[in-house]
Amino acid sequence: MAGLYKKALIILTAFLVSACTGGSWNNPYPDGDASQSILYSAFSERPKHLDPVRAYSSNEYSFIAQIYEPLLQYHFLDRPYRLEPLAAARMPQVYYLNAAGERIAEQAEPGEIAYSDYWIDIKPGMRYQPHPALARDEQGEFSYHSLTSQQIDAANVLTDFPVTGTREVTAADFYHQIKRLAFPRLNSPIAGVMGDYIVGFSEFGKRVAEQYKTQQQEGAESSYFDLRQHEMEGVEVIDRYRLRIRLKGKYPQFLYWLAMPFFSPMPWEADAFYSQPGLEKRNISLNWYPLGSGPYMLEENNPNLRMILAENPNFHGESYPTTGEPDDERRGLLQSSGEPLPLIKRAIYSLEKESIPYWSKFLQGYYDTSGISSDSFDQAIQFSSQGEIGLTDEMAQKGITLHTAVTTSIFYFGFNMLDSTVGGSTESSRLLRQAISIALDFEEYISIFSNGRGVAAQGPLPPGIFGSRSGAEGVNGYVYDPGDGSQPQRKPIEAAKALMRQAGYPDGRDLKTNKPLILYYDTTATGPDGKARLNWMRKQFAKLGVQLVIRSSDYNRFQDKMREGTGQMYMWGWNADYPDPENFLFLLYGPNGKVEHAGENSSNYRNEEFDRLFVQMKNMENSDERLAIIDRMLEILRHDAPWAWGYFPKAYSLSHAWYGNVKPNLMANNTLKYKSIDPQLRETQRELWNPPVVWPLGLVAAVLLVTVVPAIRMYRQRERSAAR
Amino acid sequence: MMAYIIRRILYAIPILLGVNILTFMLFFVVNSPDDMARMNLGMKRVTPEAVENWKQERGYHLPLLYNSGREGAASITETIFFQKSVKLFKFDFGSSDNGRDIGYDISQRMWPSLAIAIPVLLVGLLVNITYALLIAFFRATYIDFWSVVLCVVMMSISGLFYIIGGQYLVSKLLHLVPISGYDTGLEAIKFLVLPTIIGVIGGIGSGTRWYRTLFLEEINKEYVRTARAKGLSETLVLFRHVLRNALIPILTGVVVVLPLLFMGSLITESFFGIPGLGSYTIDAINSQDFAIVRSMVFLGSVLYILGLILTDISYTVVDPRVRLT
Known part of the structure; x- marks a missing residue:
């Protein structure tokens, strides 16, 4: 038995020794890679195609x-x-x-x-x-x-x-x-x-x-x-x-x-x-092994572990852009102007399914960039007394940079226009939808559930998309009071209650039946986080005296309901294919109705004037004339309120000081070739941030020893007593 | 014994068939072939034609269990269940819904699972038996009392806590090993140290308590009293007599889990980024890949049955009084 213990100790020591040779002990990468221009990133889900x-x-x-x-x-x-x-x-x-x-x-x-x-x-x-x-x-x-x-x-x-x-x-x-x-x-x-x-x-x-x-x-x-x-x-x-x-x-x-x-x-x-x-x-297919002509090629495809992109030796060559926005030069984004691309020769993406290890490795310097999950938000971000967003001292000391951008996506709250209560084009249903739009306080929703990472939508077009107006011109007057235009104020709940009365639902009671109005919300939300969201949703409707019944289902059934038009109210999202208003407004174009045409118009909204204007607008170049048409279309939508508009998420990302040429570009996906790495700085920082701390091991050994000594003494006493 | 084994293997066939039907029913209660197609084709711009094409290519256009459009045997054979299940009994797992060879994937992914499971099992056995013997030796003393308290506390803590706490303490605060990841060959060692330690520590509470019970049961038997009466030291009594006899339930308990070591650990693999069969199964469930789910459940059932047969055989090895007929 003693021999077995010895062997076990030797094996364990060998494990530790082999794990701890050279560099930082917790470095997950081979030591030889430290000085190379390699990007380290992660992915959480295996790409299917x-x-x-x-x-x-x-x-x-x-x-x-x-x-x-x-x-x-x-x-x-x-x-x-x-x-x-x-x-x-x-x-x-x-x-x-x-x-x-x-x-x-x-x-x-x-x-x-x-x-x-x-x-x-x-x-x-x-x-x-x-x-x-x-x-x-x-x-x-x-x-x-x-x-x-x-x-x-x-x-x-x-x-x-x-x-x-x-x-x-x-x-x-x-x-x-x-x-x-x-x-x-x-x-x-x-x-x-x-x-x-x-x-x-x-x-x-x-x-x-x-x-x-x-x-x-x-x-x-x-x-x-x-x-x-x-x-x-x-x-x-x-x-x-x-x-x-x-x-x-x-x-x-x-x-x-x-x-x-x-x-x-x-x-x-x-x-x-x-x-x-x-x-x-x-398993040898084009779905697994691409054949391209771009700056990189897939050197290793093991999506259960890692995927490695390496520079394509046959790449025809391209140069870093020499022009940009006025501020780009000051921000150092033109330092690489004219340099041949790609600047990074290799990129290693490791599978990281859980956010906690990903975040820890980013802080240790083993990933060059990171998003910010809700768990780590407070550790990374702080708000100043003026409400401005900034990095915490810990992040700033590490030289980490924060990048933010409003995405070209929308999470919207939709009404099924085929529904007999909230749908249709009657005055009553329209006023009901408008009242609900006021009651649903998306500013609060963003603050509670997205750590403030979002902008409440005034319509379907995110900021930056042609047709989306800023200031007072861009405010949805049915839901907001414009104020000075910089910060529109959501109308008071009394305004929504007044609309409810006009719609025939005073204090949430249906005048026709004299019973409380009951509405149904279809969702896929589950778990503690989902429960909090659903409670919030119930609270919004309770402001109007409306009882909200939650119909939870898995995503498959939810999609079935949408396809069959049996849902009443729901929340869904859209991520733009391209930065054009057509790619958002088509979500409300009649002939794209989900029930009738299996299209992307999940609310099954149909308005003849809107549809006609959409056809006219979609093929136009951006111009004043197109803008005027879009203005009219937005007015129709805000008036009819087939959506309660929801919000545009804001993307927050962090990058280390050694990671260069970072500028959020929400439409381009091929930006890796522009990025740069300073491997020397990275290695220095990694060693600084990850010194092995071994004294607790000694402490554990000492505690064990202290525990074992009386045990040994007792053992000897017992042995002696047994021998007697 | 051979007749016994053959009989057990024959018994296994209806069990596997039942497991297969149950898996099939449970899966398709939640997911229809249309859902599977949509999940595979993506969320945007999926047309009904594309869904139909996808089903047709993978044989999901057939009825689930009974094909009323066919006559005779074809009404059974031309169904999703028959087409997808029969090959399993030849251990031909076929292709996943996105075209990957499942057999090859299993053969690749079982090694990382084993790389964690085997050290955890062996080191865990060693630690738990040693500790349990120690407690048995010091039975009815403060060491016994506080050890049992410690074991109960350790049993009460969630496995997830050990993982997150271990990662935080060992990797994040002490910087001793990588927090997650995996590699091949000797490079894998540094990634396996932490999950192994956590796996062992996480199992100490229940393992030690179980082995302590076994040892204490043996210690009170007459042959132990006889050994002591002969003047043997307590150490010799414990190691030469008690341990050897208590090994019977320990060994059989270990043998039954041996085949299942292949299946991996769902949570550990996910948190440590280890590409084993545990994460393979979870990914398949999340992506509604019935082909993989069905194969993994089938494989798990086969291995479990194998484990039970091996347990029976191991009884005869460690206890000559047992005969399999």
Whole structure:
């Protein structure tokens, strides 16, 4: 037994010694990485799709936006957000055509425009990352396009195919990707939208779906379907570097879509390689191993542990912007002007599911940036006596910087307009909705549940989006008193009660039935935090004398209720695809109604004038005329109150002093290439902040010793007594 | 004994079938195939056609348990339940709903789970047995009393507290080991120290109390009195006689959990960022990936049954009086 103890001690010591060699003992990274230009960050949820045809969520974009290069991108520093060419050599030239296919003037009325042609030149000389799908042997044949079953069985990861190759990105690769968007088998989330605009897109989808089905029924061994053999009417490859996309009518927002990874080049070789039978079963697919031409490539994809982006050796090169907002120079955001990108050579993202370890590692210097969870808010943020937000002394002493920005998102409180009580266009229901809008004190909600990180909404358009007005002009006069415009005051609850009386619900009693008014709120909120929110919600309605019944369900059932229109009131959110008012106002456009058209208009709101104005506004360039239309649309919405508007969340993030070129850009996802790291400063700070504290170990040993001594004495006494 | 084992394996088949049906029913009461499709396709701009395509590709377009549109055996075989369950009995777990090979993922993720579970089990056994023997030795003294009090206190504390407290004390305040993370090879050691220590400490209360009870039960038996009467020292009595006989329930208790070590710990893996099978299961539940949930429940059931069979066998090994017929 004594031997066993000894062995255990030796093993434990070996553990500790091996864990504690060199550098800070709690450093989770190899010591050799300390001096390198590596970004350390984390992710909490595994990205589901890395194929740009499918990826759509922010956790997917944080990776693929660094790997794939769409045609356009948002300027890193300029505000308001401005598009600039990325894979495109210049901004697309747009020509408008009439129904006869003849070019017409740019200023032509939208009604005259039957088609829009987007002529796009791409940059020559862009090359794909090294990848086995592009590898060729000495005879020029693809090395891995005809894999044997033995080769496939021996492969578990992409690097099991050691030979890699590359080739130049051509216009045909963008065409190929557009075909992939239309191919129903790939389930692109934007296939529906693009089908409405790109000429021949939907027809192409139907045609290839049929032919793919036939191919499979005929017993094709592989799932490979050669999209090159099929043409889409609205897209034409003019030459190696030029592409033309024809849209139905006028759709200026199409440029924003061109800045999303959906419109990245995809070589046909990728499909040919990954479609080989057995590879997908071996987890080798485009969803797992991207093939891009951007500044980074996915060096390691182990989303259960970490994902590593490394510089793409074939990247064509790009420079840090030389211009920005007036204040950017003072803030040091132009110090890297003209430097070749990417500035950081490697980025390691570790899986961190819990917020506590993430926050602790950020404070220890092992993550370069962090968000602020509710748990750590008080530790990070303090409010001055004037109510200004700032960092706590602890954060400031560490040289941490706070970045804030109002997001292009909205959390809204919606009424189901199909409901017989709160819905419809009757005066009574409208006044009831307005009264509820006043009673729901979202300033209080933001303060209690979001630590003040939000701005109460005056309408559906977040600040910074064209059409969103600041000052008195932007105030929702049905819910707020404008005051001096800088800080609109929510109308007193008496105003809401007066509206209730007009609506036929004095003191919350229904005059028709002479019973208390009971309303229903559908939610997915659960747990202690959810309970607090629901209690708050009940309290808001109680101000009007209305009884609120909470109908909690899981998210699946909640979605069912929304789809079937059986909910009465609910809260939901929207995150913008692009910074255009159309992307918010379409959430209330009648033909987007969720029940009737399975669209995104969850309130099923319909107003003829609003719908007509929406159609008129959506295809317009930003102008005074467009602004006037939006003003009218907002007035209609505020009057009808299909939403109680809710709030726009504010994003708070922190970064360490060694992390440079940080400027929140809520539209661009490909900003990693601009960021910089000072590894020397990081290492110095890490060592300063993480000295191993060993004396408590000695204390524990001493306490054990003190406890053990009397025990040993007693043991000896007992042994002696037993021997007698 | 072979006949006994074969009989137990045959008994296992209806049990596994029952577990499979129960899992299936519980899962699909909460999630419909449409929900699964929407969860997989994302929240924005999901069209009914895309949902239908997704279901069609993965075989979720079929009826759940009975296909009234078919006749004969096809009315049973052409259902989601049959199509998804039969292969499990061949240990072919198939692909997850997002296309990953489940068998491969399990084979990759069981090692991190084992890397924590085995040291926690072995070191925990060592510590708990040692401590329990010590308490038994000092029974009816202040050491016994305060140790029992300590054990009860330790048992009463939530496992989550040990994890968060351990991370705070050892990693955040003392800076001795990384707070979370994992790596392969020898690099993994520094990440395993803290979860192992926490796992061991968290188990001391209940483990020691249980072993103390076993030892005290043995100590009062006649053969112990005989040993003492022969003049053996208390140490020898404890280690040579009491420990050996108390090992029977200890060993069988350990054997039953051995196969389940593969399944990992849900909370520990989540807090320490360890990519084991515990977090694999939790992720699958959160993402409504029925293929993984079904496979993990099936695997858990198989391992549990295996553990019970091994326990029975281990009885015959440690106690020659036991015969399996």
